[in-house]
Amino acid sequence: MPDQQPNPLWHPFADMGAVDGNRFVVTRGEGSYVWDDAGRRYFDASASLWYSNLGHGRPEITRAVTEQLEKLDAYNLFGGVANEPALKLASRLSELAPVPGSKVFLGSGGGDMVDTAVKIARSYFVHTGRPDKTHVISRTQGYHGTHGFGTAAAGIPANAEGWGPPAADFSQVPYDNAAALEEEILRVGPERVAAFFCEPVIGAGGVLLPPDGYIEEVAAICRKHEVLFVADCVICAWGRLGTWYGIDRWSVQPDLVTTAKGVTSGTIPLGVLLAAPHVAEPFFTGRPGAPILRHGATYAGHPVACAAANATLDIYERDDIIPRGKALEKPLADALSGAVGHPAVAEVRAGLGFLAAVELAPDLLAADPGAPGRLHKFLLEEGVIVRSLGKGMAVSPPLVAEEAELDLLAAAVPRALDRLL
Numbered sequence: 469m470p471d472q473q474p475n476p477l478w479h480p481f482a483d484m485g486a487v488d489g490n491r492f493v494v495t496r497g498e499g500s501y502v503w504d505d506a507g508r509r510y511f512d513a514s515a516s517l518w519y520s521n522l523g524h525g526r527p528e529i530t531r532a533v534t535e536q537l538e539k540l541d542a543y544n545l546f547g548g549v550a551n552e553p554a555l556k557l558a559s560r561l562s563e564l565a566p567v568p569g570s571k572v573f574l575g576s577g578g579g580d581m582v583d584t585a586v587k588i589a590r591s592y593f594v595h596t597g598r599p600d601k602t603h604v605i606s607r608t609q610g611y612h613g614t615h616g617f618g619t620a621a622a623g624i625p626a627n628a629e630g631w632g633p634p635a636a637d638f639s640q641v642p643y644d645n646a647a648a649l650e651e652e653i654l655r656v657g658p659e660r661v662a663a664f665f666c667e668p669v670i671g672a673g674g675v676l677l678p679p680d681g682y683i684e685e686v687a688a689i690c691r692k693h694e695v696l697f698v699a700d701c702v703i704c705a706w707g708r709l710g711t712w713y714g715i716d717r718w719s720v721q722p723d724l725v726t727t728a729k730g731v732t733s734g735t736i737p738l739g740v741l742l743a744a745p746h747v748a749e750p751f752f753t754g755r756p757g758a759p760i761l762r763h764g765a766t767y768a769g770h771p772v773a774c775a776a777a778n779a780t781l782d783i784y785e786r787d788d789i790i791p792r793g794k795a796l797e798k799p800l801a802d803a804l805s806g807a808v809g810h811p812a813v814a815e816v817r818a819g820l821g822f823l824a825a826v827e828l829a830p831d832l833l834a835a836d837p838g839a840p841g842r843l844h845k846f847l848l849e850e851g852v853i854v855r856s857l858g859k860g861m862a863v864s865p866p867l868v869a870e871e872a873e874l875d876l877l878a879a880a881v882p883r884a885l886d887r888l889l
C-alpha cells in the first residue's frame with residue numbers, strides 16, 4: 469500500500485485509523501480491469517460493489533450521459549413533472565417486471581428503495597383499511613442498506629447496533645428456515661405484519677444461497693397471511709442471477725422489488741422500486757383525489773441517471789448479457805474449486821448466479837479475526853480485487869468477464885489462502 473498524506477475523506481465501513489494515509493486509490497477502469505495510482509492493473513472480481521456488470525468504460529453509456537447532460541442536465545420528478553429518460557425507463561422496467569403492469573418508483577440507490585418499500589407497504593395497508601399492519605420481518609444475515617428502516621431490518625448484528633433505539637416493529641427470522649417465517653407472523657399476529665424482506669441470494673451477509681424451495685415457500689406464506697413479499701434484489705438483479713430482476717429466477721410474484729446498482733452498471737447512482745399493480749392501486753385510482761405518497765428523493769428520476777440506465781439496458785438487450793449470470797455460475801464455481809477442502813477454508817458457496825463466497829475456517833478466524841483483511845490484501849498483491857466479508861471473501865465479477873479471466877481467480881485464490889496458514 470502506498471504511503472500517502474492524510475486526507476479528510478471519511479470512508480463508509482472503514483477503520484479510518486488504518487485507512488488514512490494508506491488508501492487504495494483507483495484511477496482508471498477498462499472492461500473488467502482497474503488500475504491504481506501506481507499504475508498496477510487488477511482484475512476486478514468484485515465488480516466494485518457487485519455492480520459494474522458491463523465492466524468499465526462503455527462508450528455507449530458515456531455518450532448517452534453526455535448527450536443527456538447537454539440536453540437537460542437535471543430536473544426533478546416531484547408532483548407531475550417528468551422527463552423523457554425517466555418515462556422511457558419506467559416503461560421498459562415495467563415491461564420486464566416479474567409482475568405485469570408493475571409501477572416504477574425511482575430513487576437514488578438501494579437503501580433509498582428499501583426505506584421506500586417499507587413506507588409503501590405501510591401506506592398500502594393504511595389506505596386499504598388495515599393501519600395496524602406495520603411490522604416488518606427480515607432475515608438473519610440480510611443486508612438492506614444503511615438508511616433508517618434498512619438499519620432496523622439489518623440481519624448482520626454489527627450493522628444494526630450502536631445507533632440508539634431502532635425503528636419500531638421490526639424482527640428477524642433465521643435466513644434458511646421458511647417455517648420460522650410463518651411462526652413469526654403468527655407470533656406477531658398476521659393482522660400486524662406488513663412485509664417480509666428477502667434477498668433471493670443474501671449478498672453482503674455472505675453469499676448465502678436459499679435452500680431448495682425456500683423462495684416459493686416464503687412467497688406462499690406471505691400470500692396466505694397478506695404480508696407483502698419484498699424481494700430485495702439490489703445485488704441479484706441485472707443478470708447477477710441470470711435474469712432481469714433476480715427474483716424472476718423463481719416462479720413467484722413479489723409484491724415489491726427493490727433494486728439499484730447494475731441498472732446503470734454502477735455508472736450513475738439510481739434506485740428502482742417495482743410495485744405490483746394491486747399494491748399501487750390505492751394510489752392510482754385514475755381520478756384526482758387519490759392518496760398521495762408523501763415520499764421521494766430530490767434525485768428521483770434524475771434524467772442523467774435514467775439516460776445511463778436506458779443505455780445500460782440497451783447493451784444488456786443487444787449483447788444478451790443477462791443470461792450470462794446463469795451461464796457463468798458453474799465456471800465461477802469451478803474457478804473456486806481450488807479453495808474447496810483447503811485447510812484455511814470452512815466453505816465455498818457458489819453455484820447460483822455469478823457470485824460466490826469463500827468462508828474461512830473458524831479456528832483460523834478465532835486465532836486471527838483480521839484474516840479476511842489479509843486475504844484481501846494477498847489477492848490484491850496477486851492483481852485480483854475481491855470483496856472482504858466478516859468471515860472471508862466474496863466475488864461477483866463483471867458479467868462480461870471471460871472464462872479465461874476466471875482462470876486468474878482460480879490461480880490466485882489458493883496461493884493467497886496458502887499465505888494465511
Ligand code: PLP
Nearest residue numbers: 577578579611612613700702703
Ligand atoms: N439491499 C441490498 C440487498 C444490498 O446489497 C444493498 C447494498 O449493497 C442495499 C440494499 C443498499 O444499497 P445502497 O448501498 O445503494 O444504498
